[in-house]
Amino acid sequence: MDQRTRLLEAALFAAxxxxxxxxxxxxxxxxxxxxxxxxxxxxxxxxxxxxxGVELAELAGGWQILTxxxxxxxxxxAAFAERPARLSAAALEVLAIVAYRQPxxxxxxxxxxxxxxxxxxxxxxxxxxxxxxxxxxxxxxPLLYATTAQFLELLGLADLAALPRTDELSVALRPLAxxxxxxxxxxxxAPAAPxxxxxxx
Amino acid sequence: MTGAGAGAIPAxxxxxxxxxxxxxxxxxxxxxxxSGPLDLLLALIRREExxxxxxxxxxxxxxxxxxxxxxxxxxxAEYLEMAARLLRIKAQMLLPRRGDEEPWxxxxxxxxxxxxxxxxxxxxxxxxxxxxRRRAERYARGWLPGPPRxxxxxxxxxxxxxxxxxxxxxxxxPDPVLFRVMPRPxxxxxxxxxxxxxxxxxxxxxxxxxxxxxxxxxxxxxxxVSLLELARRGTLALAQSRPFTPFEVSRGPAxxxx
Numbered sequence: 039m040d041q042r043t044r045l046l047e048a049a050l051f052a053a054x055x056x057x058x059x060x061x062x063x064x065x066x067x068x069x070x071x072x073x074x075x076x077x078x079x080x081x082x083x084x085x086x087x088x089x090x091g092v093e094l095a096e097l098a099g100g101w102q103i104l105t106x107x108x109x110x111x112x113x114x115x116a117a118f119a120e121r122p123a124r125l126s127a128a129a130l131e132v133l134a135i136v137a138y139r140q141p142x143x144x145x146x147x148x149x150x151x152x153x154x155x156x157x158x159x160x161x162x163x164x165x166x167x168x169x170x171x172x173x174x175x176x177x178x179x180p181l182l183y184a185t186t187a188q189f190l191e192l193l194g195l196a197d198l199a200a201l202p203r204t205d206e207l208s209v210a211l212r213p214l215a216x217x218x219x220x221x222x223x224x225x226x227x228a229p230a231a232p233x234x235x236x237x238x239x
Numbered sequence: 240m241t242g243a244g245a246g247a248i249p250a251x252x253x254x255x256x257x258x259x260x261x262x263x264x265x266x267x268x269x270x271x272x273x274s275g276p277l278d279l280l281l282a283l284i285r286r287e288e289x290x291x292x293x294x295x296x297x298x299x300x301x302x303x304x305x306x307x308x309x310x311x312x313x314x315x316a317e318y319l320e321m322a323a324r325l326l327r328i329k330a331q332m333l334l335p336r337r338g339d340e341e342p343w344x345x346x347x348x349x350x351x352x353x354x355x356x357x358x359x360x361x362x363x364x365x366x367x368x369x370x371x372r373r374r375a376e377r378y379a380r381g382w383l384p385g386p387p388r389x390x391x392x393x394x395x396x397x398x399x400x401x402x403x404x405x406x407x408x409x410x411x412x413p414d415p416v417l418f419r420v421m422p423r424p425x426x427x428x429x430x431x432x433x434x435x436x437x438x439x440x441x442x443x444x445x446x447x448x449x450x451x452x453x454x455x456x457x458x459x460x461x462x463x464v465s466l467l468e469l470a471r472r473g474t475l476a477l478a479q480s481r482p483f484t485p486f487e488v489s490r491g492p493a494x495x496x497x
Contacts, residue, residue: 051380095377107376121375127274127364134363150356153275153317193367194374202366204359 039084042069043077047103050081056100056191098190099197122192132158133167133189137201141171141182159183167192276321277357279306284354291354294347296332300325324350423457430458430465434488438475443489446477 039047049065050057062074069077078101082094095104105113113119125133132155135147148154162168163183171184190197273279283302284291303325307318331346396404430449437444449462466488469475473493479486 054379093377102379104377104379107373110376110378113378119378124375125368125371130364130367131274131360134360134367137367138363150353150360151275152277152321152353152357192374193370194377195370202363 040077040080042066042073043080043084046074046077047081050094050101050103053102056095056097056102058100061100095194096196097194098187126158128153128155128158129162132162133185136162136168136183137185137189137198138204140184142184143174143176143180143182145180147183276303276318277354278361279303279318280321281354281358281361291351294351296325296329296347300329425457425461425464427461427465427468430461431469434462434465434469434475438488438490438494443487445485446488447485449488 045065046062049062059071059074063069063071078094084090085093090106091109092103092105095102097104110121114121131151132147135150136142139146144155144159147159159168163170166186166188168183168189169186170181172182173179174182185198190200195201273282280299280303283289283299283306284294287298287302289295289299300322304322307322328346328350433449437448446462446466449466450458454462466475466477470477470491473491475491475494476489477486478489
C-alpha cells in the first residue's frame with residue numbers, strides 16, 4: 039500500500055469514531071480530498087480483495103474500520119465486545135418520525151403515533167440519537183428535534199439519504215388502488231424489504 | 240416483541256401485563272403488544288382482512304373496545320380517545336345522508352389518513368430495526384466511552400528535572416532584600432546637653448549647627464525631640480523666617496545661665 043493509505047489506515051485504527059474527509063485533511067496538509075478518496079478506495083480494495091477480518095465502512099459522513107458480520111457471533115460469545123442495547127419499538131417509531139420529518143416538534147410526533155412520547159424523546163436525547171435543533175415559530179415556541187451523527191452510526195448509514203425514500207415504501211402517503219399493494223420489489227435498496235409485519239402473538 | 244422495555248412509555252402509569260389486567264381495578268396496561276391505539280387498530284384491520292379504504296367502522300369499533308377490555312387497556316387515555324373517535328365516526332356513518340347532489344365527506348377519511356401515515360412509520364421502523372441489527376454485527380475497534388471531562392494528566396518528570404527547574408526559577412528571581420528592624424533608642428539627653436552647650440556659647444544659632452557633618456536619623460530625631468521639649472519649657476525659642484527655611488534657635492524667656 040501507498041504510504042498515505044497506510045497513514046489513513048493508522049488514523050482510522052486509532053480514532054474512536056468515523057473520520058470525515060475534512061478531518062483526514064488535518065493528517066497531511068499536502069494531500070487533496072481526491073488523494074484521500076484514492077487512499078480510501080485503495081484501503082477498501084485492500085481489505086476486500088485480500089480477505090481481511092475487517093472492512094472499510096462509510097458511516098455518518100465518515101469512514102470507519104468495522105469487523106465483518108461473519109465474526110460477530112464468535113466475538114460476542116467470547117465477550118470481546120458487546121452489541122449496543124436494542125431500541126424499543128416505541129423508540130424506533132419516534133426515531134423514524136424524527137428522521138423523516140426533522141426538524142419536528144413533540145406535538146407532531148405524538149399526533150402521528152397517537153401516544154405521548156415525552157419519555158422516549160428524553161431517552162433518545164440521553165443516548166444522543168436526537169438533539170434539539172431549534173424552536174418552532176408556533177404557539178409556545180415548542181422545541182424541534184433532529185437526528186444526530188450518532189443515529190447514523192448506530193444504524194450504519196452514510197447519511198440521511200440512505201434512508202428509504204417514502205415513495206419506495208409499500209404504503210406511501212398517496213391514494214392507493216388496493217389496501218396492501220405489493221410494491222416490495224420497488225423498495226430495492228435495503229435487504230429488509232419492508233412489508234407489513236403481522237401482529238406478533 | 241420480547242424486549243422487556245419495549246414501548247414502556249405510552250401509558251402514563253406503571254407497567255403491567257395482560258394477565259393481571261382483568262382482576263384488580265388498578266391501572267394495568269399491556270405495553271409489549273401494541274405501541275399505541277393506531278398500532279392496535281392496524282392489527283385489527285390486518286387480522287380481519289379489512290379493506291382500509293372501506294372500513295366497516297361499526298365492526299372495528301366494537302372489536303377495538305373488546306380488545307381494549309380484554310387487554311386491560313380501558314384506562315389508558317390514548318386508547319380511550321381512539322375508542323371515542325371510532326364511536327363518533329360510527330355515529331356519523333349512521334346519520335342519514337342528505338340529497339345526493341351535496342358532496343358527502345366520508346367521516347372515516349381522517350382516520351384512514353392517520354392509519355396510512357402510521358403504517359408508513361411502522362414500515363420505516365422495520366427498516367431501521369433491520370439496519371440497526373446489521374450494524375450491530377459489525378464492531379468498531381474497541382468500544383471507547385466518550386472522553387470523560389477530567390483535568391489534564393499530571394506532567395511526567397523525574398527529580399533531577401524538577402531540581403533543575405527550581406534552580407532556573409531561583410536564578411531568575413531577584414536577590415531577596417532582607418530588612419532587620421532594630422530598636423534604636425533616641426539619645427534625647429545627649430542632644431539636650433549639646434543644645435545647652437551651644438546656647439551657652441551663642442545667643443542664637445541655626446538648628447543645622449546642632450547636627451554634625453553626617454547626622455544619622457537618630458541624631459536628627461533626638462535633636463528635634465530635645466528642641467521641642469526645651470521650647471515647651473521656655474528654655475529656648477524657635478523661629479522660622481519663611482516657610483521651608485531652616486529655623487533658628489535662640490535663648491528663651493526661661494533661659495538661665497546655669
